[in-house]
Amino acid sequence: MKNKRGIAQAFPNPPRGIAVRRATVFDVFDISRVLIRSIRDLCRADHLDNPENLSRWSANKDPASVRNWIDSGAILWVATQVGVVTAVGGLSGEGEISLLYVDPDHAGRGLGTALLHRLEEELQTRGVSEAHLHATKTAHSFYLAHGWHDVGDPTEWHGIPQFPMRKSLRPAA
Numbered sequence: 001m002k003n004k005r006g007i008a009q010a011f012p013n014p015p016r017g018i019a020v021r022r023a024t025v026f027d028v029f030d031i032s033r034v035l036i037r038s039i040r041d042l043c044r045a046d047h048l049d050n051p052e053n054l055s056r057w058s059a060n061k062d063p064a065s066v067r068n069w070i071d072s073g074a075i076l077w078v079a080t081q082v083g084v085v086t087a088v089g090g091l092s093g094e095g096e097i098s099l100l101y102v103d104p105d106h107a108g109r110g111l112g113t114a115l116l117h118r119l120e121e122e123l124q125t126r127g128v129s130e131a132h133l134h135a136t137k138t139a140h141s142f143y144l145a146h147g148w149h150d151v152g153d154p155t156e157w158h159g160i161p162q163f164p165m166r167k168s169l170r171p172a173a
Helices: 025-042 051-058 063-071 111-125 137-145
Strands: 018-022 075-081 084-092 096-102 130-135 155-157 160-168
Touching (some): 025 084, 025 096, 084 111, 137 160
Antiparallel strands (some): 018 075, 075 084, 084 096, 130 160, 155 160
8 A cells, every 4th residue: 555655555454344434423322332342341451340440431432422522623433344333543632543442342353453554544644753642451462563662651540551652654664
């Protein structure tokens, strides 16, 4: 695949049957469902089934909040299988991946990888040469496997560890 400058990129196409597209206001209920189910079921190493942690983490993941994100110009992407939203990712700020969640029923099928590559490609298209994010314990090894690097000690957000990470998006020489 080549970007708009004609530079070859190492981003693979999504696996068969997976489509990645920009989210719309028509996706808010599905996005909310994916976010809450993923946090609740896949991120146990982070929230430790603590009701307060779960409540704080999912407090702004309801459909109305997601709609506000989209209406406010948030850059959200969804991965779908057979037209069903199965993963969601987002960008905020200059070069930041703000979220990347996969529905538990669809984990391990390449959705997170496809969506991560699309988010990285979007950042490159916007001229970002170095991306950053804060990974959870659950996602930390996923990002390491995709070329991300730790850039400091973990911080805490309401008792949940966050690992600051960076990745160069400059094309390989």
